Amino acid sequence: MAQDSVGFSSDYQFWMQKLSLWDQASTLETQQDTCLHLPRFQEFLRQLYEVLKEMDSNTIVERFPTIGQLLAKTCWNPFILAFDESQKILIWCLCCLINKEPQNSEELKLNSWTRGLLSHILSGFRFDTKEVDLLTQGLGYVPADYCPGLLKNMVLSLVSELRENHLNGFNTQRRMVPEKIRFLSRVCIPLVTLPDMEPLVEALLTCQGHEPQEALWPEFFDAVNEAFLLKKISLPTSAVVCLWLRHLPSLEKATLHLFEKLISSERNFLRSIECFLKDSLLPEAACHPAIFRIVDEMFRYALLETDGAPEVLAAVQGFTRCFVEALEKKNKQLKFTFKTYFPYASPSLVMVLLQHPKDIPQELWHQPLKHISEMLREIVEDQTHGSYGGPFECWFLFIHFGGWADIAAEQLVMSEAEPSEALLWLLAFSCSPHDGSPQRAQIMVEVKAVLSRLKKLLRNPILSAKDLQAAAAESRDRDPGPPLCQQLIRRLLLNFLLWAPGGHVNAREVTALMAPSDEIAHEMTVFLDQTLYRWDHLRMEVPRSRKLARELLAELRMAGTAMQEPGSPRPRDVMMRPFLHGMSDENEP
Amino acid sequence: MESLLQHLERFSELLAVSRTTHVSTWDPTTVRRALQWARYLRHVHRRFGRHVRVRTALERRLRSQWRQKGASGSAPVPGLNFQALGRCDLLLPLRLLENRALGDAAYHYLLQQLFPGPGVPDADEEALQGSLARLARRRSAVHMLRFNGYGENSVFEESVLKTQAELLLERLGEVPKAEAEGPSRFLSTLWDRLPQNNFLKVIAAALLLPPSSPRPQGEELELDTPKTPGEGGQELVRWLLAKSDVMAAFCHDLPVGLLTSVAGRHPEFFRAYLGLLTDWGRHLHYDLQKGTWVGAEPQHVSWEELYGRFQSLCQAPPPLKDEVLTALESCKAQDGDFQVPGLSIWTDLLFALGSGS
Numbered sequence: 001m002a003q004d005s006v007g008f009s010s011d012y013q014f015w016m017q018k019l020s021l022w023d024q025a026s027t028l029e030t031q032q033d034t035c036l037h038l039p040r041f042q043e044f045l046r047q048l049y050e051v052l053k054e055m056d057s058n059t060i061v062e063r064f065p066t067i068g069q070l071l072a073k074t075c076w077n078p079f080i081l082a083f084d085e086s087q088k089i090l091i092w093c094l095c096c097l098i099n100k101e102p103q104n105s106e107e108l109k110l111n112s113w114t115r116g117l118l119s120h121i122l123s124g125f126r127f128d129t130k131e132v133d134l135l136t137q138g139l140g141y142v143p144a145d146y147c148p149g150l151l152k153n154m155v156l157s158l159v160s161e162l163r164e165n166h167l168n169g170f171n172t173q174r175r176m177v178p179e180k181i182r183f184l185s186r187v188c189i190p191l192v193t194l195p196d197m198e199p200l201v202e203a204l205l206t207c208q209g210h211e212p213q214e215a216l217w218p219e220f221f222d223a224v225n226e227a228f229l230l231k232k233i234s235l236p237t238s239a240v241v242c243l244w245l246r247h248l249p250s251l252e253k254a255t256l257h258l259f260e261k262l263i264s265s266e267r268n269f270l271r272s273i274e275c276f277l278k279d280s281l282l283p284e285a286a287c288h289p290a291i292f293r294i295v296d297e298m299f300r301y302a303l304l305e306t307d308g309a310p311e312v313l314a315a316v317q318g319f320t321r322c323f324v325e326a327l328e329k330k331n332k333q334l335k336f337t338f339k340t341y342f343p344y345a346s347p348s349l350v351m352v353l354l355q356h357p358k359d360i361p362q363e364l365w366h367q368p369l370k371h372i373s374e375m376l377r378e379i380v381e382d383q384t385h386g387s388y389g390g391p392f393e394c395w396f397l398f399i400h401f402g403g404w405a406d407i408a409a410e411q412l413v414m415s416e417a418e419p420s421e422a423l424l425w426l427l428a429f430s431c432s433p434h435d436g437s438p439q440r441a442q443i444m445v446e447v448k449a450v451l452s453r454l455k456k457l458l459r460n461p462i463l464s465a466k467d468l469q470a471a472a473a474e475s476r477d478r479d480p481g482p483p484l485c486q487q488l489i490r491r492l493l494l495n496f497l498l499w500a501p502g503g504h505v506n507a508r509e510v511t512a513l514m515a516p517s518d519e520i521a522h523e524m525t526v527f528l529d530q531t532l533y534r535w536d537h538l539r540m541e542v543p544r545s546r547k548l549a550r551e552l553l554a555e556l557r558m559a560g561t562a563m564q565e566p567g568s569p570r571p572r573d574v575m576m577r578p579f580l581h582g583m584s585d586e587n588e589p
Numbered sequence: 590m591e592s593l594l595q596h597l598e599r600f601s602e603l604l605a606v607s608r609t610t611h612v613s614t615w616d617p618t619t620v621r622r623a624l625q626w627a628r629y630l631r632h633v634h635r636r637f638g639r640h641v642r643v644r645t646a647l648e649r650r651l652r653s654q655w656r657q658k659g660a661s662g663s664a665p666v667p668g669l670n671f672q673a674l675g676r677c678d679l680l681l682p683l684r685l686l687e688n689r690a691l692g693d694a695a696y697h698y699l700l701q702q703l704f705p706g707p708g709v710p711d712a713d714e715e716a717l718q719g720s721l722a723r724l725a726r727r728r729s730a731v732h733m734l735r736f737n738g739y740g741e742n743s744v745f746e747e748s749v750l751k752t753q754a755e756l757l758l759e760r761l762g763e764v765p766k767a768e769a770e771g772p773s774r775f776l777s778t779l780w781d782r783l784p785q786n787n788f789l790k791v792i793a794a795a796l797l798l799p800p801s802s803p804r805p806q807g808e809e810l811e812l813d814t815p816k817t818p819g820e821g822g823q824e825l826v827r828w829l830l831a832k833s834d835v836m837a838a839f840c841h842d843l844p845v846g847l848l849t850s851v852a853g854r855h856p857e858f859f860r861a862y863l864g865l866l867t868d869w870g871r872h873l874h875y876d877l878q879k880g881t882w883v884g885a886e887p888q889h890v891s892w893e894e895l896y897g898r899f900q901s902l903c904q905a906p907p908p909l910k911d912e913v914l915t916a917l918e919s920c921k922a923q924d925g926d927f928q929v930p931g932l933s934i935w936t937d938l939l940f941a942l943g944s945g946s
Binding site: 049053078079081082085087088091092095098099100101102108111112115118119121122123129130131132134135136138139140141142143144145146147148149150151153154155156157158161187190191194196197 | 670673676679680683684686687689693694696697700701704706707718719721722724725726727728729730731732733734735736744745747748749751752753755756757760779782783784786787788791
């Protein structure tokens with residue numbers, strides 16, 4: 001407590017000095033500095049109120065002899081009064097100074113002085129011109145009546161001036177000079193969350209300057225972006241796109257904000273991922289290639305840092321899906337070629353990957369899969385294709401459209417014929433982007449062996465989890481291989497379980513045996529959720545498999561909540577955290 | 590119903606008293622009752638906003654209050670209207686806060702009611718606290734856009750004019766037409782009472798407002814206004830044309846471009862304006878020594894002013910230009926259709942405008 005009050009006193013001194021320096025924020029420097037400190041100052045005001053409300057006015061004056069100065073300086077700084085909730089908290093603070101029954105002249109003076117300040121903040125607005133005030137009074141209006149209307153008119157007038165189609169009564173056009181635009185953007189910083197200002201904020205963001213250098217203040221972009229992310233402002237998509245194109249740190253912050261949301265959401269249902277994605281406006285904004293490239297780059301970092309965490313993979317896929325959807329909606333005839341979005345990828349590969357499986361009959365799915373596999377293999381294993389990046393680049397491109405890998409796994413498990421080399425390669429590649437071809441060949445052999453053991457089980461009328469364990473067991477004894485390869489085998493087993501005619505298994509038994517750790521249980525949850533989501537998207541009529549997948553999912557989730565305190569982070573979140581912090585630190589000035 | 594109307598009357602009086610020194614006798618209980626009343630009437634406004642019969646009765650009673658208040662003077666002073674009833678729980682406290690006559694105990698109580706602090710369970714109180722804070726924020730926004738603007742202040746001046754125009758039309762819409770010459774009497778009273786130059790500008794701004802631009806009522810629910818600004822504009826033109834002194838001042842004092850804009854929007858005004866201009870032209874005679882057209886008396890409009898007005902009209906979109914030229918041609922014909930300068934002002938004007946045949 002004593003520590004707290006020491007901290008508060010030093011804060012008090014700090015802000016007292018700041019306020020004296022800022023004065024009425026009439027110069028460029030003081031305005032800039034005020035804008036920079038607005039949120040912190042509001043926090044201080046809140047603390048101040050918490051301290052003041054416990055005292056009567058006499059104690060306040062004793063404890064803080066300069067409180068009058070501090071509050072008065074605050075009242076006369078329009079930037080502070082305009083910011084967020086500062087004016088409200090300031091009023092609360094002033095209310096604490098009012099003495100109910102003043103006993104002496106000092107107390108009377110303090111009351112009168114405080115009433116003056118409150119009146120200054122609240123009395124609405126006066127035009128300060130006698131003739132105008134006379135008219136409004138003559139019409140029977142008070143400032144509170146016309147203040148909103150006046151603000152609306154000022155905003156509209158500035159907007160039309162910004163849009164360069166301003167016509168006044170003289171039919172002359174005025175164009176706003178860059179200095180004025182810059183000026184205006186600074187004035188707007190504390191005001192961006194005031195709904196009346198929205199048209200002006202939008203106009204500022206979308207106005208195309210004629211100068212090569214940026215006309216708006218960086219702090220203005222920061223303020224708008226912050227307000228947008230916190231949903232304190234609603235802007236049309238076009239304005240948000242302009243914001244992100246004009247101010248890179250805002251785009252980075254928005255992307256990190258999305259990552260944080262995706263990762264911290266209790267359970268990664270793909271449906272909620274999709275909602276977060278669409279809500280963020282990022283997939284839509286990514287139709288602009290410059291934005292796409294930056295967001296995509298950040299996804300790449302996230303994947304590298306987390307060693308290909310399933311949630312990040314799911315997020316990349318979800319993002320790509322929403323992005324392609326937005327692109328199709330936006331223009332049937334593409335404004336930019338896919339080359340601008342994926343500059344390092346082979347254009348023909350991108351075209352094949354972009355095909356939607358829904359548009360191809362199910363019995364022909366193996367054709368595009370084979371095609372994709374061959375093209376990837378050629379690029380990855382043939383060094384002459386240097387221009388399309390290394391194996392990792394190819395893999396990163398491929399996992400954007402990761403639905404194809406899932407289909408490949410499904411096809412391998414369902415087909416009774418000898419497993420196709422192309423499909424095996426594709427799966428091996430999807431789980432080991434860094435390995436050379438000998439290791440990949442090893443994985444292919446392993447997968448092939450698991451598949452053949454699984455096929456023997458196919459005739460079993462009733463499958464038990466033990467049988468499945470046994471099928472995978474042989475590979476367990478040897479070197480377990482890269483984690484992604486083990487993951488692949490688990491996926492194959494799950495796929496088999498979902499598709500095999502005898503797959504009427506006891507869900508609890510399966511999860512108990514197949515998911516020995518939280519980590520694997522979580523991985524299985526993501527996989528099942530993804531599978532169900534994909535089936536919905538492809539409109540696949542597989543009632544039996546769907547039912548089983550749902551049961552397994554429910555079982556896993558139940559086990560998950562039983563094992564875990566609600567709200568406690570999953571291991572993966574802990575893994576992601578340093579990454580997120582690292583990224584946001586970079587953005588700090 | 591009658592008791593509701595009586596409540597309304599009492600409240601209207603209360604609102605009037607809240608501005609006077611009479612509030613020095615108020616104690617916390619009085620303040621509490623006054624605030625309760627304001628809140629009650631706001632509920633009335635919500636409830637009967639769409640109930641035409643009740644609303645009409647309430648409006649009639651409110652207007653009769655204006656008349657009583659104005660009885661001592663010559664004309665009614667507008668007071669509380671139905672829309673303001675929706676904001677009365679904001680208007681009353683604002684008046685009280687500003688009134689230095691209110692005693693300290695009552696003021697202290699008022700603040701406690703208005704600003705209960707964070708985490709208020711009562712939604713009404715929270716909303717009121719929020720509205721007051723928002724008002725302060727908007728006021729600050731206006732201040733910042735005005736004084737921190739870049740050098741010139743034309744945005745502010747224009748917006749002030751437009752806002753005044755909107756207020757004028759709103760009030761005009763409330764004055765009942767049925768009552769003997771309601772709107773025009775109301776306007777004449779304002780004309781006699783207010784600084785005329787500003788009033789003329791406001792009239793012009795009102796005539797230029799788009800046909801329907803309802804004034805924002807902030808967060809209050811928007812209720813259908815009884816009349817549209819378009820109708821208010823018609824009333825305004827009618828009054829302007831009926832008052833020849835106002836019309837003359839209007840056409841004489843306002844900037845040329847503004848007059849042309851108004852003429853472009855209101856055909857009746859345009860015809861009267863054209864008539865006035867030709868009238869003014871007839872007052873000029875040719876000074877042979879100076880070689881120009883001059884007024885017979887100092888208050889007469891000069892050639893330059895007259896020419897400027899015609900020129901501006903001729904630069905306006907088609908109907909205006911054609912009608913102006915037709916009118917000038919016909920005046921020229923009446924004068925004798927001279928082709929040489931210095932004989933008929935119309936010949937010279939047409940020539941100066943580039944249409945001399």
